[in-house]
Amino acid sequence: MEFINNDIMTYAIQYTQDESELLKSLNKETHQKILQPRMISGHFQGRFLSFVAKLIKPQKILEIGTFTGYATLCLAEGLTKDGEIHTIDINEELVDFQKKYFDQSVFKNQIFPYLGEAKNIIPKLDLKLDLVFIDADKINYPIYLEMVVAKLKKGGVLIADNVLWSGKVLNKQKKSLDSETNSIKLFNELVKKDKRLETVLLPIRDGLMICKKV
């Protein structure tokens, strides 16, 4: 499903700050060499993530779902000088690619990548978080929500990608839906009901949920 027509999207990108040369080449190489390149946040969403991070000036960020590291580098732009971004991915084939780009970044010493199942890694992280970006397997979104809200500081911000799931969230027939769609729908309901969170669902790309812990 297309939420905003292509011409409007092209115009919005045209009047959004350009991505850096490093991000441009990461984006290009992801499309040339990596399976399912459309998973990358990309220019427009990346600038949004960077902008939010710069407003928050986080000390500690957690990203669930590193992929090729595009959003990691965008979020890192907002870190305080001694800030850290911790980022988790289960796919070991991406490690060399991520490292190649993290090593070229000015944030290289502030990025802490983890390889493995996010559900197992998050409980072991002794972190009080200012900003969280959930962007991994949709089936575990409700679990990630509970895990990260507990670690989020008051005033901390949670962003989750793909909460419109190509429009499938509009389907009311629970039984005929795939488990990922049901999981995203449950996540959106849990977020909306959660008294610890103030929430806005932004129809940017595939839907970005942005919440503040009150």
Ligand SMILES: C[S@@+](CC[C@H](N)C(=O)[O-])C[C@H]1O[C@@H](n2cnc3c(N)ncnc32)[C@H](O)[C@@H]1O
């Ligand atoms: C949509 S991509 C992330 C995109 C990236 N955040 C960006 O903006 O460019 C989702 C990533 O989640 C990872 N992933 C999927 N299931 C996971 C799990 N159970 N634990 C950790 N990572 C997982 C995948 O390997 C994939 O790289």
